[in-house]
Amino acid sequence: MKRIHFIGIGGYSMSGLALWLAHHGYQVTGSDMNPSSRTERLARHGIPVMYGHRPSNVVGADEVVYNTDVQDDNVERQEALRRGLRLRHRSDVLADIVNTRRAILISGSHGKTTTTTMIGTLLTQAGYDPSVLVGGEVALFDGNVRVGGSDWVVAEADESDGTFLRYRPEIAVATNIEPEHLEHFHESFEELVAAFQQFIQSVPPEGVAVLGIDNPPLAALSQDPGVPTITYGFHPQALVSAVIEHQGLDGTHGQMTIAGQSIGAFDLRVPGRHNVQNALATLAVAHHLHIDYRLVFETLRQFQNAHRRFQVLVPGPVRVVDDYAHHPTEIRATLEACRQVTAGRVVVLFQPQRYVRTQHLWQDFISAFDAADVVILTEIYSPPGERPIDGVSGRALADAIQARGTTTVYFVPNMFDAIPLVLPLLRPGDTFMTMGAGPVYKVGEEMSTLLAQV
Numbered sequence: 001m002k003r004i005h006f007i008g009i010g011g012y013s014m015s016g017l018a019l020w021l022a023h024h025g026y027q028v029t030g031s032d033m034n035p036s037s038r039t040e041r042l043a044r045h046g047i048p049v050m051y052g053h054r055p056s057n058v059v060g061a062d063e064v065v066y067n068t069d070v071q072d073d074n075v076e077r078q079e080a081l082r083r084g085l086r087l088r089h090r091s092d093v094l095a096d097i098v099n100t101r102r103a104i105l106i107s108g109s110h111g112k113t114t115t116t117t118m119i120g121t122l123l124t125q126a127g128y129d130p131s132v133l134v135g136g137e138v139a140l141f142d143g144n145v146r147v148g149g150s151d152w153v154v155a156e157a158d159e160s161d162g163t164f165l166r167y168r169p170e171i172a173v174a175t176n177i178e179p180e181h182l183e184h185f186h187e188s189f190e191e192l193v194a195a196f197q198q199f200i201q202s203v204p205p206e207g208v209a210v211l212g213i214d215n216p217p218l219a220a221l222s223q224d225p226g227v228p229t230i231t232y233g234f235h236p237q238a239l240v241s242a243v244i245e246h247q248g249l250d251g252t253h254g255q256m257t258i259a260g261q262s263i264g265a266f267d268l269r270v271p272g273r274h275n276v277q278n279a280l281a282t283l284a285v286a287h288h289l290h291i292d293y294r295l296v297f298e299t300l301r302q303f304q305n306a307h308r309r310f311q312v313l314v315p316g317p318v319r320v321v322d323d324y325a326h327h328p329t330e331i332r333a334t335l336e337a338c339r340q341v342t343a344g345r346v347v348v349l350f351q352p353q354r355y356v357r358t359q360h361l362w363q364d365f366i367s368a369f370d371a372a373d374v375v376i377l378t379e380i381y382s383p384p385g386e387r388p389i390d391g392v393s394g395r396a397l398a399d400a401i402q403a404r405g406t407t408t409v410y411f412v413p414n415m416f417d418a419i420p421l422v423l424p425l426l427r428p429g430d431t432f433m434t435m436g437a438g439p440v441y442k443v444g445e446e447m448s449t450l451l452a453q454v
Helices: 010-025 037-044 073-085 090-098 112-127 189-200 216-221 273-289 293-304 328-340 355-360 363-365 396-403 415-422 440-454
Strands: 001-006 027-032 050-052 063-066 084-087 101-106 131-138 145-146 152-156 171-174 208-212 229-232 240-248 251-258 261-268 313-315 320-324 346-350 374-377 408-410 431-435
Touching: 001 010, 001 073, 001 251, 010 027, 010 037, 010 131, 027 037, 027 145, 037 145, 063 073, 063 090, 073 084, 084 090, 090 131, 090 152, 101 112, 112 131, 112 152, 112 273, 112 293, 171 189, 171 431, 189 216, 208 216, 208 273, 216 396, 229 240, 229 273, 240 273, 240 320, 251 273, 261 273, 261 293, 273 293, 293 346, 313 440, 320 440, 328 346, 328 355, 346 415, 355 363, 363 396, 374 396, 374 415, 396 408, 415 440, 431 440
Parallel strands: 001 027, 001 063, 027 050, 063 084, 101 152, 101 171, 131 152, 171 208, 208 229, 320 431, 346 374, 346 431, 374 408
Antiparallel strands: 131 145, 240 251, 251 261, 313 320
């Protein structure tokens, strides 16, 4: 039996691939630095996980898989090379899966996980029995992967390092394009847009590209896509669109339309205009596959988002919410949605991630928190291997947001230092939100415990 070893097996994409391969008869092992809910799930499925990176971890492996964050000098990568083992990037493994099946792949700067979850849930409810690989933990799938029995697979296609160009989807969904991860595109936004164009044009004649044309770069690409295309969004030229009639504590309601004609009312419990856009992408896929619209509306009505996507930890009287948003556009959309469903104030603890991202998007970060009443920033969280950049820090960003004058801003070097600062501020009707791609969610969990004792 072939043994495949994963370096950093606890990551969302890596753990999903590991589970999928183990289900299909491979012997799988892995290593990671720390335990997590994902490594615990792997262990429950009989996949050994070793904590800490050591050369001995790859002994006996036939193949070693790594992701972009695993540096060249990682001791397990070096040992795999020394032993002459097959060494492959995570995206090569995913390509083996999706390029031999009927794949629906979702890419974009934001919305990938929610849109993938929605589409995967819809195809599951419609009896397609798909495999689903998603960058979040989904209650319906009991984790971040669903192993289906059909040729259909729904997965995120990561544009951040350009690896989405290795895939050949039957349906390619592009949610938006923004100047993110430009270090992988020679600091050129035009090169990133060209990569998306290549991804879109990879669909076969019988397939379709589903484009969110509220995003100007995708609107431009939709003018001459070169492949069959369905457009969606609130843009007047979108084929699949919606009219929002109500947003509030009970959700978002309105009408969905195709070619300007209403096809029925939708009821979406996850808040925010951006989630309506994600739902429209799902409807566009359903339209192409001729899935009954009534099933689409029922799926949306029951839809529960992935873990860390506007996840309500405490419903009230002070609501505690955790969200993965870490890009200015995501932050702005999430806070505006939070404002729609909050009777009192919005108090947010944000943990910036990566020095390069913070530097590239500095001005956008400064204006991203306008919908919040109080903002607490921590120091920047960055993965191993990234070097600090002079002048780029959590404190400097907090000072810049404070100077804008639209919200009250605090800085705490350690995220847990926010708890004694926030607790006296909160009152019934307020929402306290932890936000970021790092471990800031642990503060939300601790706050939930403390508020339950009040």
